[in-house]
Amino acid sequence: MSTTAKPGTQAAPGKREKEGIGGRSVPNWLPAALFLGIAAILPFFFESGSAFIDDAVLALAYVVMALGLNIIVGFAGLLDLGYVAFFAIGAYTIGWFGSLFFSEAGGGDGIHFGVSGVAASLPGIHLNFFLIVIAAMVFTTLAGMAIGLPTLRLRGDYIAIVTLAFGEIIGRIAINGDAIKIGDYKLTAGRQGITPVDKIDLPGLDPFTSLNLRPWYWVVLCMVALALFVSFRLRDSRLGRAWIALREDEVAAASMGVPLVKTKLMAYGTGAAFGGMAGTFIGSYNNTVNADQFQFYFSILILGMVILGGLGSIWGVVIGAISLTFINFWLIPDVLNEVPGKLGIDFDLTQLSFGIYGFLLVVMMVLRPEGLLPERRRQLELKEGLDAGESVFAVRS
Amino acid sequence: MTGAVAASKREGEALPPADALLVSEACTKTFGGLTAVNGVTFNIPQRSIVSIIGPNGAGKTTFFNMLTGLYKPTLGRITFDGKDITAGRPDKIMALGMARTFQNIRLFATMTAVENVMVGQHARMKGGLFGSIIRTPGVRREEKAAREKAHEELEYVGIRRALHDQLAINLAYGDQRRVEIARALSSDPKLLLLDEPTAGMNPQESAQLTDFMRKLRDERGLSILLIEHDMKVVMGVSEYVTVLDHGEKISEGAPAKVRADPRVVEAYLGKQG
Numbered sequence: 301m302s303t304t305a306k307p308g309t310q311a312a313p314g315k316r317e318k319e320g321i322g323g324r325s326v327p328n329w330l331p332a333a334l335f336l337g338i339a340a341i342l343p344f345f346f347e348s349g350s351a352f353i354d355d356a357v358l359a360l361a362y363v364v365m366a367l368g369l370n371i372i373v374g375f376a377g378l379l380d381l382g383y384v385a386f387f388a389i390g391a392y393t394i395g396w397f398g399s400l401f402f403s404e405a406g407g408g409d410g411i412h413f414g415v416s417g418v419a420a421s422l423p424g425i426h427l428n429f430f431l432i433v434i435a436a437m438v439f440t441t442l443a444g445m446a447i448g449l450p451t452l453r454l455r456g457d458y459i460a461i462v463t464l465a466f467g468e469i470i471g472r473i474a475i476n477g478d479a480i481k482i483g484d485y486k487l488t489a490g491r492q493g494i495t496p497v498d499k500i501d502l503p504g505l506d507p508f509t510s511l512n513l514r515p516w517y518w519v520v521l522c523m524v525a526l527a528l529f530v531s532f533r534l535r536d537s538r539l540g541r542a543w544i545a546l547r548e549d550e551v552a553a554a555s556m557g558v559p560l561v562k563t564k565l566m567a568y569g570t571g572a573a574f575g576g577m578a579g580t581f582i583g584s585y586n587n588t589v590n591a592d593q594f595q596f597y598f599s600i601l602i603l604g605m606v607i608l609g610g611l612g613s614i615w616g617v618v619i620g621a622i623s624l625t626f627i628n629f630w631l632i633p634d635v636l637n638e639v640p641g642k643l644g645i646d647f648d649l650t651q652l653s654f655g656i657y658g659f660l661l662v663v664m665m666v667l668r669p670e671g672l673l674p675e676r677r678r679q680l681e682l683k684e685g686l687d688a689g690e691s692v693f694a695v696r697s
Numbered sequence: 698m699t700g701a702v703a704a705s706k707r708e709g710e711a712l713p714p715a716d717a718l719l720v721s722e723a724c725t726k727t728f729g730g731l732t733a734v735n736g737v738t739f740n741i742p743q744r745s746i747v748s749i750i751g752p753n754g755a756g757k758t759t760f761f762n763m764l765t766g767l768y769k770p771t772l773g774r775i776t777f778d779g780k781d782i783t784a785g786r787p788d789k790i791m792a793l794g795m796a797r798t799f800q801n802i803r804l805f806a807t808m809t810a811v812e813n814v815m816v817g818q819h820a821r822m823k824g825g826l827f828g829s830i831i832r833t834p835g836v837r838r839e840e841k842a843a844r845e846k847a848h849e850e851l852e853y854v855g856i857r858r859a860l861h862d863q864l865a866i867n868l869a870y871g872d873q874r875r876v877e878i879a880r881a882l883s884s885d886p887k888l889l890l891l892d893e894p895t896a897g898m899n900p901q902e903s904a905q906l907t908d909f910m911r912k913l914r915d916e917r918g919l920s921i922l923l924i925e926h927d928m929k930v931v932m933g934v935s936e937y938v939t940v941l942d943h944g945e946k947i948s949e950g951a952p953a954k955v956r957a958d959p960r961v962v963e964a965y966l967g968k969q970g
Contacts, residue, residue: 530830537829538815538822538840545805545816552803555765557791557820557884566826677807684866686806692787695767 328532331615336525343514351634353513357585359625360520361578366605366621367527367614368574372444373603374612374675375540376567377547379460382447382467383602386440386572388474388594390579392488393436395589398498400424402485417507419498429500429584436576444572448565453693455550467599474591493590497583510587520581524618527574531614534570543567544677554692597654601628604661610671612678619672627657718743718888718920719764719795724773726759726944733759735944736773741888741920746910748923748931751941752964757924758800760941761892764922765797766790778887792820796881797890800924802873806866810856810876813865814847817880850879854909870897882913889913890922895930903927907934932956940964 339360346352365387372380395401403423405411412420414428427435447466451459473480477488488494499508500519508515534540542563545553554560583589601624609620637649649656664671670679680686717740726734734756741747749757762768764775766787775783782790796817804813822843824836851861854875860868865876874894881889891910895903907930913919925931931938931952938955940948942964948955955961 533830533832534826537832537836538819538824538843539826539829541808541812541816542819544808544812545819548805548807549803551767551787552799552805553816554787555767555791555797555799556817556880557788558816559786559788570826680807680864680866684806686866692767695762696769 328536332525332528332532335618336521336528339521339524340518343517348512348514350513351630353517355626355629357513357517357520358582358629359622360517360524361582361585362602362605362625363618363621364520364523364527364574364578364581365602366609366617367524367531368571368578369602370571370606370612370614370617371531371534371574372567372571373606374617374678375535375547376543376564378448378451378564378567379456380447380463380568380571381460381596381599381603382463382465382470383571383575384594384596384598385443385447385467385470386575387579387582387598388470389440389443390436390576391583391589391593392474392494393439393576394429394432394497394580394583395488395494397425397427397432397435398429398584399426399494399496399589401489401494404484414503415498415501417501419501419507426498429498429502429580433577433580436580437573440572440576440579441569444568444570445565447572448568452561452564453691455691455694464596464599467596471591471594471596474594477591488591489589490591493588493592495588495590497587497589499587500581500584516585520578520585523577523581527577528614528618530570530574535614539563539566548681548686549690550692551690551695560692604657608661608664608672610674610678613671613673613675616671616673616675623672624657627660628653632656716743717741718778719922720774720776721760721764722774722776724760724763724770724775726756726763726768727771733944734763734941737941737944737946739939739946739949741922742936744914744918744920745936746914746921746923746934747937747939748925748935749939749941750925750928750931755941755964756944757941758892759944761797761890761922761924764790765795765890788820791884791886794885794887795890796884796886796888798874798877798881798892798894800892800896802870802877804865804873804877804880807864809862809864810851810868810872810879811844811847811861813876814850814880814883815843817883818843818846821884846883847879850883851876853882854879871902874898882917886919888920888922890924892924893926894923895925895927900929903930906930910934 342356343353365383369380369383372378400422402425405425408423410423411425414431415426419426447463451462454462474488475490478486478490478492480487500516501507505515542553542558545556545558546560546563550560605621605624606617608624609618610616632653633650640647640649670682719741721737721739723736723738724734725732725736737760749760751757759768763770766782766785766789769784773783774781777790777793777795780793782793805816808816822839824839828836848861852858856872856875856879860872865873868876878894895906898906910921911934914921923931923935935952937950938952939946940955940961947960947964948958
């Protein structure tokens with residue numbers, strides 16, 4: 301249908317169409333601009349080496365991971381309990397390509413590319429942080445697709461079990477990697493950890509230090525901005541619609557022309573890439589890549605953030621990640637930790653931190669199972685019990 | 698079983714398989730020990746409305762699911778538009794131009810009517826991962842065109858503009874059926890498969906749908922394969938009727954001939970006397 305209407309008259313229906321589900325009238329960019337703007341100036345109100353900025357940096361890194369996991373679990377409905385694997389792969393990427401780990405590389409002189417300062421004169425492989433982030437995203441995307449393949453025939457709980465095992469396998473490999481030799485080199489440094497790790501080195505800026513945390517904060521904020529951008533764009537795209545369709549009714553989606561394998565693998569791959577990106581950052585920020593970090597609890601922590609915020613809800617996930625990080629790293633150890641001592645009970649509250657946020661999740665599930673800031677579709681699915689629960693592979697076999 | 702040519706000769710019917718849109722040759726589907734569809738040979742001419750009828754449990758929907766790739770045939774061969782689609786993937790068969798609706802409506806409940814119809818265009822669209830993230834001019838244009846086409850298809854099946862942005866789950870039953878047809882039509886299929894489209898409709902709505910099917914054939918050049926229990930609809934609209942009972946084809950031909958076939962009467966009413 302060709303319309304010759306004036307541009308002015310066409311604007312009205314066009315605007316209405318954009319509203320999407322339930323009449324969303326605020327454009328995506330407005331809350332995003334507000335959030336990023338406020339977040340960007342926040343560090344000026346705190347000392348650059350303060351504990352608050354330290355917690356905030358971690359919180360933002362977890363936001364990136366939670367947004368990544370949200371693509372897999374929230375958008376595509378594939379319950380992934382092994383997200384820690386992508387954190388590990390991302391962290392080891394910088395462990396390998398940004399530290400003294402391969403000390404014999406380049407004949408003992410080291411291999412350097414795009415690095416300045418101390419790192420440029422150290423042995424081992426030292427690549428520019430950006431290159432390492434890109435490499436980590438490639439590795440994790442491939443790993444995400446590799447874990448996706450065996451779960452394609454499965455649904456729901458069964459996917460959870462396979463991904464859980466995958467996370468455990470990567471964790472075990474990290475711990476025992478010091479016994480795995482490839483040529484003359486170990487795969488990982490196991491529980492000893494790879495340390496020190498190169499600090500972020502951006503062109504035109506001095507290498508970052510662990511005393512001045514503001515630059516770290518802004519770098520990870522840029523990562524959050526990217527993750528938000530990708531999440532919003534994908535949610536409102538052909539692929540986003542295909543994910544919702546698959547989540548709701550796999551058989552109908554396949555019958556409507558949605559390719560099952562490709563669409564699911566894209567969710568796994570994209571979600572995993574953000575795990576790798578944040579993992580690289582955390583490896584550099586913590587100055588160590590230690591196998592003890594890559595435990596099952598970490599997957600649950602990130603999944604807890606997604607569920608707390610609201611599955612599939614981009615802003616919900618941001619809120620969930622920030623609040624759970626501050627509960628974990630600030631509220632429990634810094635604020636509440638003294639309470640038992642003052643009451644004359646002799647124990648450390650940090651030992652109970654899992655119990656505490658386990659309790660919080662239970663309270664949450666009773667009072668508001670759809671999350672802090674629920675996504676409308678998910679809320680509806682929960683209320684109506686919508687799930688065809690049928691796998692195309694099960695039907696076709 | 699005899700081949701398609703022999704079958705149509707035996708029935709003495711003008712079902713030329715040469716220019717048929719879809720040909721099913723001796724298709725059989727067994728589930729464990731149960732034979733749901735047994736050696737059904739069948740074809741759909743271009744631009745025609747063909748019905749499959751039969752008592753409950755006759756294997757009609759199973760046959761449908763084999764055609765659309767949801768079930769792999771145990772035996773037999775299916776050719777669509779000159780291509781062998783036996784045991785092909787449902788999304789690929791859809792992309793070749795075969796779209797369907799479901800007996801129990803299977804809309805994406807939490808998507809709006811328009812979004813549902815846009816999913817129907819998935820195979821026709823190209824926007825990939827990176828294109829969607831960057832939102833290239835091409836992707837932008839494609840999205841806009843897809844949305845416009847979705848609105849057009851919804852209006853074509855008779856959904857008021859005011860309902861286009863309603864969630865599928867909130868639509869009236871009759872409207873949900875219509876949206877499902879619009880979703881199938883939006884892929885510009887050559888063959889539309891309707892699985893009991895008049896279930897739950899009153900006689901007036903059924904009559905409307907009958908007219909609509911003729912309109913589809915005449916205006917858009919579609920072929921329609923219909924599974925239906927409402928004999929008034931079947932006899933009124935079909936050019937050919939195939940009768941299944943216990944998974945086997947027991948009769949085939951023009952509506953009047955099938956209605957008079959004693960085997961059909963027996964299948965529906967039991968042996969007389």
